[in-house]
Amino acid sequence: MEKLITKLKDVIQGNVFSEKEFREFYSVDSSSYKLIPKVIVIPKNEKDVINTIKIAKKMKTSVTVRGAGTGLVGSALNTGIILDLKNFDSIRLNNSHAIVGTGAIKGMLDKKLAKEKKFFPPNPSIGSFCSVGGMLGNNSSGSRSLKYGSVIDNVEEITFIDGNGKKITLPKNNKISNNLIKITESIDCKKFPNVTKNSSGYRADKIKTIKDSHKIIIGSEGTLGIILSAKLKILSNPKKRILFVVEYDSITKAATNCIEINKTNPSAIEFVDKTTFDQINCKFEKQSKCLLFVEYDENIKTSEKLLKKLITGKIVKKLQTEKEISKWWRYRDSSLHYSLKSIKKEKRIPHLIEDAAVPLKYFPKLFEILNKINKKYKTKSIVYGHAGNGNVHVRLISDRKNLGIIKKMATEYFDDIIKLGGTITAEHGDGLARSEFIKKQYGTANYQIFRKIKNYFDPANVLNPGKIITSKSTIIQNLENF
Ligand SMILES: Cc1cc2nc3c(=O)[nH]c(=O)nc-3n(C[C@H](O)[C@H](O)[C@H](O)COP(=O)(O)OP(=O)(O)OC[C@H]3O[C@@H](n4cnc5c(N)ncnc54)[C@H](O)[C@@H]3O)c2cc1C
Structure with a gap:
């Protein structure tokens, strides 16, 4: 050393x-x-x-x-x-793009964009605290990804250093883009999850033409290259937003209703259970089990009419000023904090199955899967998330501290999610918790192509080894205080 x-x-x-x-x-x-x-x-x-x-x-x-x-x-x-990379924090704006150093903190980018009445669409609930590099590394997303997509859908160019120490700009570099097309041409997209957001493995399904070659680096968790800067797509702020808070007396009812609400082109549909709404200073019905936050940022009047026709819950808030809308989004964005606050430290289970998503038509089934797990393993769960994308975050509560059971629970949960055409991680990435399940997610043939991609950019396995491409099981290794 x-x-x-x-x-x-x-x-x-x-x-x-x-x-x-x-x-x-x-x-x-x-x-x-x-x-x-x-x-x-x-x-x-x-x-x-x-x-x-x-x-x-x-x-x-x-x-x-x-x-x-x-x-x-x-x-x-x-x-x-x-x-x-904290020193790589430059931010340059033009009318439709931001050229950003990856050490820049999202809050700084948001501030600069706000001055120009612009925004970068992916908005993780962590808000201003994450870095642009981390967002690229995880292919992050947020509430408005329902309408605007994840990071991968909002980046045009990436400059990075690969595992050989070579500086590369994609998609500009034709030779590397062409090679990548060749490596990924036999990828079986049918084995990819049929969801609107996915942060698992390498997103070879997104490489349709040379122009897409940079997308392989997005969501690669620092395993293919160290991204120095990126050209992000930026948009003008919408003229108006409207946010409805709707309460439901049944989670299944809310989950089923999401499928219909999604057809009205909302900019967000988010879900929180009782743990979050108990923290909100507002009177809800006694029998309420959950809330949906439904936001529109265009065709407001028509959307409101449509929503009112198909809603099966009760609208408790119609928010129209930026101040009120931001205040209520802060409640939703604090769900992780509220959930941790409400679980005694000794009853917390490490969050390892916290980010699955299924095709929206199966959204009610996701709760059935979770109930099955809770029943079998005598756990309880707190749930919130990006309902419009069929993506829920789960906090498990249990008295038992048996690591073997945690791994079993995760394996069974992921099996059921994959059977429904879902992803084991919609936005937080694979990391130490899920890399060992990637082969199960994509099948052996696709995983071999992932190996070739890794080998192409990082033949000596110098960059973040043990993540995405690994033969080791790390889900229950190196857990702090457990
Ligand atoms: C309260 C809370 C709420 C959250 N809500 C959301 C949410 O709504 N949506 C969401 O997507 N995520 C969410 N997250 C997860 C996380 O905050 C995001 O994924 C975030 O974008 C990570 O950014 P970071 O800078 O902290 O990355 P880090 O944790 O530092 O790194 C994440 C990954 O990116 C890689 N990376 C970092 N920089 C680079 C680079 N320059 N080049 C290549 N790879 C790089 C790292 O190696 C690592 O693999 C939440 C987390 C918390 C704690």
């Missing part, structure tokens, strides 16, 4: 830290995992990134890039070198 640190310190123009406090700080993120790295590099420029990869390769260690560390499945944790 001393040799590695000396080599890095000799060459890197930015900072190199190996003190215990730094290694501890970078050993955790917002997941339940902990992995202590050897050393942290905060590069000053792209030469530092290239040199770090070259040294890691020579010294047979790894490089894992980290954004703001808000990831929920340990994707940014590893035991080698951690690369923090």
Whole structure:
């Protein structure tokens, strides 16, 4: 380790830290995992990134890039070198694009965009705290992804350093784009989940033409390249928004109603259960079980009429000012916080099955699957999420701390999700929790193509090893305090 640190310190123009406090700080993120790295590099420029990869390769260690560390499945944790791109935080805007350094924090981007009355559509509930790099790394999304798509649908160009230390811009680089098309041409898209959001594996299904080649890097969790900058699509703020809060006396009723509501072109349909709405200062019916947040940002009058015709719950709020709308979205965005607050520490189960999605027509079935798990394993669950995308976040509550059972539970849950054409992760990524299930998700032949993609960009397996491509089971390894 001393040799590695000396080599890095000799060459890197930015900072190199190996003190215990730094290694501890970078050993955790917002997941339940902990992995202590050897050393942290905060590069000053792209030469530092290239040199770090070259040294890691020579010294047979790894490089894992980290954004703001808000990831929920340990994707940014590893035991080698951690690369923090906080100095790569430039933001340049023109009318339809933002050219952004990946160390930029989303809140800074949002502030700059707001001044120009623009926005970048994917809006994770973590709000301003995540980095653009982390959003690209996980293919993040949020409430408005229902209408505007995930990160992968909103990026035009990416510049990154691959596992050989080579700087590449896609889709500009024709040779690499063509090679990628060849590697992915036999991908079996029928084995991909039939959902509107998916952050599992490599998104080879999105590579239709050369123009799409950059999309393979999005959602690759730092395993194919260290992204330095990206050209993001930006949009003008809608003239008006309207948000309806609808209460239901049955979760099945709400889940079934989502299918119809989705046909009215809302910008968001979000779901929260009692744990969240108990925290809201508003009177709900005694028998209420859940709420849907339904937002429109165009054709407001027509949409309201349509919604009122098909709604099976009761509208409790119709919000029309930006101030009120933001206030209510903050309640929804705080669901993770409310859920953790309501579960005693000793009853929390690490969030490992927290992000599945199914085709919307099967949305009510997802709750059946969850009920089956709860019944079998004597667990309870708190649920909230991006209902319009058939995507729910689950917090399990249990007295038991049996790791084997957690793995069994996850395996059974994912089996049922995959049977319905769903994804094991719609937005948080695979990380340490789900990488071992990717082969199950996509089938052996597609997984072999994923291996070829990894080998093409990172033949020495230097970049974030153990994530996405792995033969190890990590779901119940290295769980902190469990
Ligand atoms: C309360 C809460 C709410 C959340 N809500 C949402 C939500 O609604 N939607 C959603 O999608 N996610 C959500 N998340 C998960 C997470 O916040 C997002 O996925 C976020 O975009 C991760 O960003 P980060 O900067 O923290 O990334 P990190 O956790 O630091 O890293 C995530 C991954 O990206 C990779 N990465 C980071 N930078 C780069 C780079 N420059 N090049 C290549 N790879 C890179 C890392 O290696 C890692 O694999 C939530 C998390 C919390 C705690």
